[in-house]
Amino acid sequence: MTTLLAVDTAGRKVLVVGGGPAAAHRAAALALEGAHVLVVAPRICEALVDLHIDGHVEWRRDVVTPDDLDDVWLVHTATGDLATDARVAAWAESRRVWCLTAGAPGVTPGAVGAAASARVPTADEVNVALAGSGALPPGRRVARPDPVTRRDHPGRVVLVGGGPGDVDLLTVRGRRALALADVVVTDRLGPVAVLDELGPGVEVVDVGKAPGRHPVPQNEINRILVDRARRGQTVVRLKGGDPFVLGRGGEEVVACREAGVSVEVVPGVSSAVAAPAAAGIPLTHRGTVAAVHIVNGHDELSDAACLAVRDRSATVVVLMGVATLAATVHRALVRGASPTTPVAIVERGCTPTQRVTRAELATVVAVARRREVTSPAVVVIGDVAAPGLLEVDLEQLLDGSTLPVTAERMA
Template identity: 50%
Template sequence: MSAQLTLLGVDLTGRPVLVVGAGPVAARRCHALVDAGAVVTVVAPEASAEVVALAASGRVTHVPREVVADDVDGVWLVQACTGDPAVDAQVAGWAHERRVFCVVASDAAVGSARTPATARVGDVVVGVVSDAGPDPRRTTALRDRIAADLRAGRHDLAAHRSGTAAGSGSGSGAGATDGTPAAGPSTLRPGTVALVGGGTGDPELMTVRARVLLAQADVVVTDRLGPTAVLDELADGVEIVYVGKSPGVHQVSQDGINHLLVTHAREGRRVVRLKGGDPFLFGRGGEEVLACRAAGVEVQVVPGITSAVAAAEAAGIPVTHRGTSARVHVVNGHGPLSALDVAAMGEPDVTVVVLMGMQGLARLTAQAVTDGVDPATPAAVVAQATLPGQRVVRAPLGDLADRCAAAGSGHPRWWWSAPSRARASSSPGTRAAPSPCRRAGRGPTPSGSPRRQAASIRAGAQGPRSGAGAPCRS
C-alpha cells in the first residue's frame, strides 16, 4: 500500500541541492531547480551537453566523478537521476540516514519525496501527485486540465489574503507595503493597472496572459467592442465598469476613463482595462498609460490580436501576399482620408485597411474615388469577424457602400478596407476576384513564380474570393 503523501511548497532560494547524474532527465531537473533559485551541484562522471552548458554559464556546478556519501552532507534536497537503480537506491539511503529528502527519478517509490506535475499560472503554482503510487501520465493530465481552466480565466485568481483585499492597499501602486511579493507580468498586484488587448471579440483568441490577469481583477473597465463574453465568467464580487463608445456617442470621456483607472488603483484595487483589438492601435492605450504613470500608478500592457489583420484572415484574405501585396496601410476611419491614405490606395502593392469607418463608409469611398482611386479597386467589408455571425461583403470600391446597405450593414461592428490595384480587378457582379492565397494553394501552380502568379491575378481572373479584406476592430 502506498504511503499517504503531503504536498508542500518548498522555498529553495539560495539553498544547496544535489543532483546525481547528468543525463537528459537530470538536465530538466537542473533547469527547474535553477529557476527556483536553488544552488545546484551536479555530481556525475560525464555530463550531457545541456548540463555542460549550464555549468559553463555558471548556473550549476558540475563535479565530474562518481557520487560519494559525503556529497549529501549539508544539502536540503537530493535528486537521484543516474538511471542506475543500484546507484539511485544507494543515494536515497545516504539521504535517508541524514534526514534529507530525496527524489529518485527512475523509481519514485524508492525515494522519500516525489516531484509533482506542476504548472505556474500568474503567481499560482499548481502541483499534482498521486497517493496510489507513481502515475506520471495521470498526474500530468490532471495538471494540464487544471492549468487550462486557470489560464482560460474560469476561476478567480485574485489574492484574498488579509491585508490585500480590494480597497485596503496603500495606493502607491507598488503593492509592497502589504507584503505582496514581487511578481511577474502575469500577476496583477493591488494598486496596479493592466491594459489588456482583448482581440477580435472571440474569447478563445485572447492571449493566455490576458485571461490570467482578467481572472485576478477587482475592477474591469471595459469597452463595448471587446470580448465581453468573458465578463460573465468573472467572480460576482468583480466590479465591471462599461465605458464603451457607440458611433458618435461617447458614454465616458477619455479623461473620465483615465480618472477611473487611477482612482481605482489608488484605492488598492487590481484594475484591468479591457479593450478591443490591441491597446496601442487606435485604442488610446498610450494615453491611458501616460495618465497612470503621471499619477504614480504602475501599469502594464498586454498586446491583443488586431483586427487589422485578423478579420481579413478570418475571411480568408491575406493582407500581404508574396508578389502581390508587400505593405499594409492602416487608417482611422473617423476622419477624412489624408493624401497619404489616398496615395496608398493607388499603390500597386499596398493593402489599405480602414478601421472604425463604417459610419463614414459612403463618405470615405466617395472621397477615395473623387481623389483618383480606381472605383473598380477590389474591396471588402467584414462584419463580426471571428464570431459566429461573421459576414463578408465583397465589391468594387465604388459600389461598396451600396452593397453594404443592401446587405443590412447597420450593425456597428462593420468596417471596410480597400486593397491595392495589385489585386485582381473586380467584376461588376457581387464578388471580386479570387484571393491570391486561394489561387496559390500550398504548392507550385501553373502560373509559376509568385510574380507571374500576381500578373495573372491582375489580368482579371474571376472567382469566388476577394483579394483583400476589412478588419472589424483595431
C-alpha cells in the same frame, strides 16, 4: 451552505438589470436557452440593441423598479453599481426570487443588503458535482479559473488587448491579468464572454462606446482607472483589439503615469489584422502587395492612404469606417483611385455572425447600403480584397501545372 443546481429557464420570464457588455452576454445566453428576457436599463450597449431589434429580448428603457420583478422566475443584475445591484437583490429576496449578480461581491444570502441569493459555482464545486454524478471521468477536471487569493499590494492598471471578440483569441497573459483583477473596466467590443470567468468579488465597470454615443468620456475613463488604482486595487482595462491600435491606450497610459500609477500594457490581436484573416483576406501577399496602411474611419482619408489606394502600393485598412464609407470612397476616387479597386467589408469579424461584403470601389457604397452593413466592421481596400485571390485552379492542380516543386519532381 449552497446546493449546486441547474435551472431551466426555457419559457420563463427572466429579468436582466443593466445595459452593458456583462448584461448583454447574460441576456444572450438566457435567450438562447429559451427564456423570455426582459432587460431594464436607461441605456443599452450595441450588443443588447441588436438582441432587442432581432426580437430576442424585450427592453424597458427606464430605471428598474420593484414592479419589474412581477412574474419573474430569475433576476440577473449587471449594472456595475453595487448599490443598485444590492437594492434589486433585496427586492428579489423579499419576493423569494433567485437573484444572480455579475461582478459584485456576494454576501450571505438573506443578510441585510445581500448582493445575491444565487451565484455561479466555482470550478471545484463543478468538479465535485460532476465526479459525484459519474459525468466526469476520473482524473479529469473542468477548467475554469478560480478566484485568486488577494494580497495587499499597491494599486496598478493593466491595459489588456482583448482581441477581436472571440474569447479564444484573448492572449494567455491577458487571461492571467483578468484572474488577478479587483476591477475590470470594459468596452462593448472584445471578448465579453470572458466576464463570466471572473471570480466573485470582481467589479465590472462598463464604459463602452457605441457609434454616436459616448456615455463615459475618455477623461472620465482615465479618472476611474487612476482612482481605483489609488485605492490599492488591480484594475484591468479590457479593450477590444489592441490598446495601441486606434484604442486610445496611449492616452490611458499617460494619465496613469502622470498620476504616479503603475501601468502595464498587454498586447492584443488587432481587428485590423484578425477580421481580414478570418475572412480569408491576407493583408500582404507576395506578388500582390507588401505593405499595410491602417487608418481611422472617423477622419478624412489621408493623402498617404489615397496614394496607397491609387498606386496599389499598400493595402488600406479602415477601422470604424462604416458611417463614413461614402466619404472615404469619394475621396479615394477623387484622388485618382481606380473605380475597379477591390473592397471587402468584414462585419463582426471572428464571431459566429461574421459576414463579408465584397464590391468594387465604385459600387461598394450602394452594395453596403443594400446589404445593410453595420458596425463593428473592418473595411479592406486593395487587390488583396479581390474574390478568389487564394483559390486554387483544380484543373491545373490535377494536371500538375501548379504543383509545388519537390525533390521528386526535380528528379
